Amino acid sequence: MELYEIAYSEQSNRFIIPENAVKPQGLSLAIGFFDGVHLGHREVIRRAVSLGNDRGQTPAVLTFDPHPRVVLGKDQYHSVLTPMEHKLELFAENGVEESFIMSFDKAFSQVTAERFVRELLLPLGVRTVVIGFDFRFGHRGQGDAELLKQAGEGRIDVHVVEPVYRDGFKVSSSRIRELLSEGSSSEASGLLARPYEVRGEVVHGKALGRQLGFPTANISPAFSYFLPKHGVYAVTVTLEDDEEPAVYHGVINVGLRPTVDTGAVEPKLEVHLLDFNRDLYGRNLKVRFHDFLRPEMKFGSLDALIEQIGKDAEAARNRLALL
Ligand SMILES: Cc1cc2nc3c(=O)[nH]c(=O)nc-3n(C[C@H](O)[C@H](O)[C@H](O)COP(=O)(O)O)c2cc1C
Numbered sequence: 550m551e552l553y554e555i556a557y558s559e560q561s562n563r564f565i566i567p568e569n570a571v572k573p574q575g576l577s578l579a580i581g582f583f584d585g586v587h588l589g590h591r592e593v594i595r596r597a598v599s600l601g602n603d604r605g606q607t608p609a610v611l612t613f614d615p616h617p618r619v620v621l622g623k624d625q626y627h628s629v630l631t632p633m634e635h636k637l638e639l640f641a642e643n644g645v646e647e648s649f650i651m652s653f654d655k656a657f658s659q660v661t662a663e664r665f666v667r668e669l670l671l672p673l674g675v676r677t678v679v680i681g682f683d684f685r686f687g688h689r690g691q692g693d694a695e696l697l698k699q700a701g702e703g704r705i706d707v708h709v710v711e712p713v714y715r716d717g718f719k720v721s722s723s724r725i726r727e728l729l730s731e732g733s734s735s736e737a738s739g740l741l742a743r744p745y746e747v748r749g750e751v752v753h754g755k756a757l758g759r760q761l762g763f764p765t766a767n768i769s770p771a772f773s774y775f776l777p778k779h780g781v782y783a784v785t786v787t788l789e790d791d792e793e794p795a796v797y798h799g800v801i802n803v804g805l806r807p808t809v810d811t812g813a814v815e816p817k818l819e820v821h822l823l824d825f826n827r828d829l830y831g832r833n834l835k836v837r838f839h840d841f842l843r844p845e846m847k848f849g850s851l852d853a854l855i856e857q858i859g860k861d862a863e864a865a866r867n868r869l870a871l872l
Pocket residue numbers: 754755756757758759761763765766767781800801802805806807808809819820821844845846847848854858861862
């Protein structure tokens with residue numbers, strides 16, 4: 550998949566479009582923020598890919614970085630379900646051949662919807678656009694499907710994907726956040742069409758884990774992730790830099806470790822891999838959350854904690870055997 554970065558220059562009052570991004574055969578473009586790349590997003594992307602393939606246009610995605618809410622100051626501590634690097638992988642897996650990352654800053658947020666169409670989409674050679682039912686773009690979100698059609702002057706065929714429902718709920722990034730914060734990780738996986746994933750590097754902890762009989766790799770998240778409800782989960786783990794990445798089974802605790810830490814405010818992610826005994830310091834891990842096993846608790850003694858971790862490991866083993 551090709552990747553292009555697009556910026557809006559406040560100084561010259563125009564979009565900076567890489568020259569090789571413009572393709573004569575035209576683009577079939579899905580536009581959106583796509584946090585989570587969930588079932589609804591996949592439908593938007595799938596439609597752009599299949600229309601592109603039918604029409605001889607290159608299937609492409611245009612997305613924004615960072616999230617508009619962060620730049621516009623509406624959400625200072627915004628956390629994401631899928632950082633850009635992961636989103637791009639999911640786009641490629643779904644048949645996208647070109648991705649455009651529009652750098653979202655204050656200057657771009659002032660650009661009108663008409664100008665976005667005339668000065669970016671048309672010059673890029675966009676012939677087909679697919680958006681979700683609630684997608685808005687341009688200054689103050691004034692752009693919608695109707696405006697896209699008008700500003701495209703008949704040269705852009707616009708498709709709107711209707712909401713996708715699951716179990717009576719509209720699939721959305723906020724529904725997925727809600728499910729994750731309730732510990733409903735397997736329901737969240739259903740909406741994501743994959744288990745929720747967090748990536749990060751293994752850092753040193755208090756070296757207590759080995760003493761307890763359960764070494765735990767402490768993960769420092771590589772991005773500002775939305776974290777699931779504090780508690781214990783059955784997880785699968787891949788070591789990113791392994792030549793032939795194997796999938797390991799494990800059990801993770803996400804939380805403040807009230808038994809061993811007092812007054813911690815930053816949640817920790819600590820994973821114990823089953824049937825595994827290797828040094829992981831400095832390695833990059835991908836952790837996939839399967840079942841929620843139990844909430845985090847404060848134990849009266851380390852022995853009680855150790856006993857419970859043993860049970861958690863067995864529960865994870867049993868759940869993951871069913872995968
Ligand atoms: C499966 C699992 C479950 C855990 N559950 C809890 C818990 O309920 N309460 C708690 O205070 N700590 C819990 N912990 C965290 C342990 O207290 C922590 O991993 C241990 O103290 C090791 O610390 P270290 O990695 O800094 O050496 C859990 C850890 C694991 C691996």
